[in-house]
Amino acid sequence: MRFTRDGLLTAILVVAALFVGSTLTQYLPKPDDFRDDPFPVAGAFGEPVRLRNADITVTKVQAARTVELFGQVAATDGVWLVLDVTYAPRHEPGVLVGSQPLLSAPDGRRFGGLQAITNNCGPANPGLPVACQLPIEVPADALEGLVLTIPAENGQWENDEVTEIDLGITAERAAELRASEAQVTLQEPTVVRP
Amino acid sequence: MAEHTPQRAASRLETWRKRYALVSDILTPQRLGLLGAVALLGVLGAFGGWQAVEGVDAPEVPLAKVGEPVDVAPFEITVRRARHFDELRPALYPTDGYRYLVVSLDVTSHNKTPVAGLDFKPAITVDAEGLQTVGDRPEAPRLLRGVDALDARSFQPGLTTSTIVVWQQADSTPVPAEVTVTLSAQTWRQSVMDGGWRWSDPAPVARVTLPVEALEAP
Amino acid sequence: MNATWWRRNRFWLALLVPLLFLAVVASSFRLVNIYLPWDWTRPIVAHDTSGTLRQDFLGFDDVRREREVRVQVLSAVPQQVHGDAKAAAGAVLWRILLEFEAAPDQFLDSCTIELQDAEGTRYGHEGGMESVDGSGTPWEARLAQRCVPESAPGPTLEPFTGKLVPSPVERSRTWRLEYLIATPEAVEPTALRVGWHYPEYLVLEVP
Numbered sequence: 026m027r028f029t030r031d032g033l034l035t036a037i038l039v040v041a042a043l044f045v046g047s048t049l050t051q052y053l054p055k056p057d058d059f060r061d062d063p064f065p066v067a068g069a070f071g072e073p074v075r076l077r078n079a080d081i082t083v084t085k086v087q088a089a090r091t092v093e094l095f096g097q098v099a100a101t102d103g104v105w106l107v108l109d110v111t112y113a114p115r116h117e118p119g120v121l122v123g124s125q126p127l128l129s130a131p132d133g134r135r136f137g138g139l140q141a142i143t144n145n146c147g148p149a150n151p152g153l154p155v156a157c158q159l160p161i162e163v164p165a166d167a168l169e170g171l172v173l174t175i176p177a178e179n180g181q182w183e184n185d186e187v188t189e190i191d192l193g194i195t196a197e198r199a200a201e202l203r204a205s206e207a208q209v210t211l212q213e214p215t216v217v218r219p
Numbered sequence: 220m221a222e223h224t225p226q227r228a229a230s231r232l233e234t235w236r237k238r239y240a241l242v243s244d245i246l247t248p249q250r251l252g253l254l255g256a257v258a259l260l261g262v263l264g265a266f267g268g269w270q271a272v273e274g275v276d277a278p279e280v281p282l283a284k285v286g287e288p289v290d291v292a293p294f295e296i297t298v299r300r301a302r303h304f305d306e307l308r309p310a311l312y313p314t315d316g317y318r319y320l321v322v323s324l325d326v327t328s329h330n331k332t333p334v335a336g337l338d339f340k341p342a343i344t345v346d347a348e349g350l351q352t353v354g355d356r357p358e359a360p361r362l363l364r365g366v367d368a369l370d371a372r373s374f375q376p377g378l379t380t381s382t383i384v385v386w387q388q389a390d391s392t393p394v395p396a397e398v399t400v401t402l403s404a405q406t407w408r409q410s411v412m413d414g415g416w417r418w419s420d421p422a423p424v425a426r427v428t429l430p431v432e433a434l435e436a437p
Numbered sequence: 438m439n440a441t442w443w444r445r446n447r448f449w450l451a452l453l454v455p456l457l458f459l460a461v462v463a464s465s466f467r468l469v470n471i472y473l474p475w476d477w478t479r480p481i482v483a484h485d486t487s488g489t490l491r492q493d494f495l496g497f498d499d500v501r502r503e504r505e506v507r508v509q510v511l512s513a514v515p516q517q518v519h520g521d522a523k524a525a526a527g528a529v530l531w532r533i534l535l536e537f538e539a540a541p542d543q544f545l546d547s548c549t550i551e552l553q554d555a556e557g558t559r560y561g562h563e564g565g566m567e568s569v570d571g572s573g574t575p576w577e578a579r580l581a582q583r584c585v586p587e588s589a590p591g592p593t594l595e596p597f598t599g600k601l602v603p604s605p606v607e608r609s610r611t612w613r614l615e616y617l618i619a620t621p622e623a624v625e626p627t628a629l630r631v632g633w634h635y636p637e638y639l640v641l642e643v644p
Contacts, residue, residue: 091367097369098367099364099367099369100366100367101366101367102366102378102379102380102381103375103378127332127333133331134331134332134376134377135331135332135333135376136333136375136376137333138332138333138335138372138373138375139333139335139336139372139373140372140373141364141367141369141370141371141372142369162375162378163375163378164375164376164377164378164379166377167376167377
């Protein structure tokens, strides 16, 4: 090996370029960071949110101390939020499974999943939407600013559409909901007019 | 400059080459390599490299008190009471040959998203004998909510719930005077098998010993 | 890039366009449509009210078998009430009579039957109907669809164990079954889809 001054300089420059390049790429966004991101579809309370395969509308939000379905009564150490939802598939039969919706709080917490009492929205055929009441148990301090996220396909939170429906719960509304002593008997899924 | 350097370097190399040539018929490069490896092994041995690895005694799982909140990732668990009974309708019906052994706890999930009841079960084990088994492993307990006796299917972030953990113990085993509940923390990691993320590796973090009480007459 | 360059590289330049095309095709969604067909992607259009489905499929016991069955739509009659089920407000129940013809050793137990309209919208057997006595979902909508007679279902495979359950009575070569599917009143079904395993399914005309 012949060590020339030029050769050494080239070597140093190459190493330096590699170092700078690799440091830079560490800070650049990578495809892996976004590969599994969902496609959020924003919507307002009371308005249908158009997902690729269905239209979902939240028509009512109420709070309860107990919820009842088929004779089973569920109580809570927090608050039962009961969401009136209409699920309208557009192209093929579908069902919104009750354990799918997740409520996102501003502090990053999410509530939902399997509940003590489950109610599904559907099954529904296109043109024959189903209205249902979905109960989700939340701690009393987490009511403000909740956003309802529902995936277009049950269980599919990556690379697919997810609703983002702000339930419009302000601080006052949260206090109102917290104070509710209601005992709600959940309605079974019913077919409604589109 | 260029003329001097190669000359000096050449002469040094020449010297070493001449010295090596004196022994190169016996100490061939291969043998030198072998000697080097043997020397390395010897040095490693001298530093204890070949001793049997001693098992490190698992550190004693610390004892916690009844009523004391314990950090059991991703939960915070406070053990309350242990009881035994044959039935507690409408949630628990009598089963032939078995009694119920239950431990009631306060559970708060500190995870950011809901944790399934299934993922809570590895966090709590009890040392009672005669528990029902599935094959050769103890059967997972049933989880009930203290507030309404329905199955605890998931734990919401930040919501403290009274949870009843129910095991079935063979009638033939005498009722234990006390039980030790072991609380194990879990880690949220990717599985090496399928790349899926789940709660795994339960590791004991605390033990609580408490008396087993009979159910008070209603 | 002078004339010599063009001449020297003419072969590869000519190949460039088809290669680019292949590169785009290679990155398209062939995985689901060709290699791992985990959806209804291959219709067998009969252009008639009857047709034959032929496919090979992997059963629960990981054995590859062939399936051949002929299905005919005998009738599809709209009505408001049938048995325990009634159409929801704004809907109509289609009472569909199908005739199946297959060798007795064919595995045909659970299938998916849907009505399709001219736009390709599909309607299944669970939605759009209510129980006549007001108790919610009628039985017809709760049960998974079966395409074999109850008393002589032919051979079946248990879902988790893959165990083969022989038929208690040998299934006859042909049999008829009735189905209920609810659609909105305004919909005119133009086709009936029958499928057992992804991706092949039969598309039959509705009489």
